[in-house]
Every structure is written in structure tokens, then in C-alpha cells.
Amino acid sequence: MHIQIDEIAKEFGTTTALHPVSLSIPSGALVALLGPSGSGKTTLLRILGGLEFPTSGRVLFNSQDATGMSVQERRAGFVFQSYALFRHMTVFENIAYGLRARPRATRPNKAEIDRRVLKLLDLIQLPQIADRYPTQLSGGQRQRVALARALAIEPRMLLLDEPFGALDAKVRKELRQGLRDIHDETGLTSVFVTHDQEEAMELADLVVVMSMGRIEQIGKPQDIRTRPATEFVREFIGA
């Protein structure tokens, strides 16, 4: 799905989180929002997911205005920074949650839910953990379960907030490839937030560098590396 961000601004009381920013995300792309903390990247992601609403500006999905669309209607697969798995539910129940929450008319039957959850567990390469609780999983496993849970609703786009932030360096590298594979397999338009420039450069098709609520540069990783548009970008990527 093609995502268009048109002059989106966001204020929290008197502080400005986002100055008007515009961005076009082509269908099927894997985009990184890169910037230090406080640069507005998470706010922008949450606006896309419908968890925050912009003070001004529009969001367009496939050229249709989606600015006022509710979070449920958007069907965005959202992976939270600390994963936000339901701690009183098993892995199976976590992944099935979105399917069971559907209105009766579109809810798959029990056998179909079972089948889909098991398929997703296969996709994240953790077929044996269905009956465990989130507290019994390692950080990397939790991240993959959160990803499977987001994919279960057959999302129109995938939004990830610092998906590798809480993991140690070795697991991070493995899962990076895992996310790339899942993105290529599903073909979903995906946006992830990160403050790690190496991660953004290695993983994304398109990198959006942000600072102080503004977009500093939008470009392919190699373009940003070879032709940083501003002094901030040059310093931030250490080129």
C-alpha cells in the first residue's frame, strides 16, 4: 500500500513534536525513520498507525484520505518497542488475538485460526513455543512473537518501533535478516523506527533522517552515505 504523508504536524501542548513534514512511501518499500531520540520519528510512526492524531496535515493510504481513520480500521501491524505482548496469554493466544477480535461476520472459525497461528509460528521459525507465556521467552523470541501477532491480522502495512532496541548485538544481527526476509516474503509496505544508523543503512530501501521534528534527508542508503544533504546528516551517520 502506498503511504503519503502530507504536511503532518504534531504538537503536545506547547511543545512541537513534528514541524510540517511530507513523505511519500512507495508500495512494498522497507523504510527506516532514523534519528536521535526526540526527533519525532516515533510520533510520526504512531500517527501512521492511528495511535496519535496530527495537529494538522493529512495521511493518505493509496491516495485516499485516512487522517481521521480509527486505529482499528487502519489494520496496521504494529510492533511495539518493548513488544507489549499480553503477559497473561500464551504465545498462541497472543497471535490469535487479532483474529478472535474480528466481528463475527469476518472471524475465521476455530480450525482456521489454529491453522493460521501455526503457519505464523512456522514463519518466525518458532513452531514449538505455542503454549509458553511471554515471561518464559528470550528477548529475540518475544520480538518474533510480536511480529507474528502483528502479521496475523493480515495488515495493510507493517509499523515497527525500535524493533531491535531491546536486544543484544548478536541477536540483533540475526533478527535484522529475519525482518528483511519476512518483508520480502509478504511484500508489505513497512516502516521502522531506529536510532542506529548502521541498522537503517543495512536494512532499508529508503532512509528518512530526522532531527528536532524535521526531515533532514530522504534517500537510498548509499545516497545518504555519499551525499549527506545537511551538516546534521553528515555528523549523524558519521560520514
Next chain:
Amino acid sequence: MIEQGRAEEEAALTLGATGWRTFRTVTLPNIRWALLYGTLLCTARAMGEFGAVAVVSGKIRGQTATMPITIEMFYNEYLSIAAFSMAALLTGFALLTLLLKTALELRHADALSATRRH
């Protein structure tokens, strides 16, 4: 609830759950032990109430008298047996609440302390 944060609720919403469903399946299960604990403490508090009820309610026997007030009334009417029976009963309730409270604290300390478990 503030310490637990909104992330799990937000996750439920992004998965298409309505506000009511989110409350029922995510918020409530997460606070159930704390809620039970609060109810228990509240019950204990209500059982022992004396001053406020005595002054405000008019202490009508069988309608607005709490156990301690009833005990006082029995005692003032020289109904010692009734007064002491009632006092024993109240002590029994107090011990029962204390027992339940301790059991809850032992078994669900983690949920009550409201710290995030992951």
C-alpha cells in the same frame, strides 16, 4: 495501572479490538489481583467503621449500624452475651480478612507491586 503503561492496550487496539474488548481481555486481567486486594482492604475497612457511621447515619439498628456500633449498643443495654458474641464474630472476620490478604500477598506479590514483568 499507570506503571503498567498503555502499550498492551494500544497493541490490542492495533489488532482491531474495540475499546470494550480491550478492557475486558487486556486491562482487567492485568489488574485483577490488585483489584481483589483493593476490594478486600475496602471490606475490612467497612467492617470496622465506627465514628463516621455513628455520627452521620443515625445508627438505626438493623439498618445503618455497623458491627462495632451494634456491639456498643448491646454493651450499653447490658446485653453482655450478645455484645461479646458479636465481638467474637467481628474478630473472626478480621482474622479471615487478614488471612486472605496475606495469602494474596504471598501468591501474587509480583502482580500487586505493579512492576512490569517484561
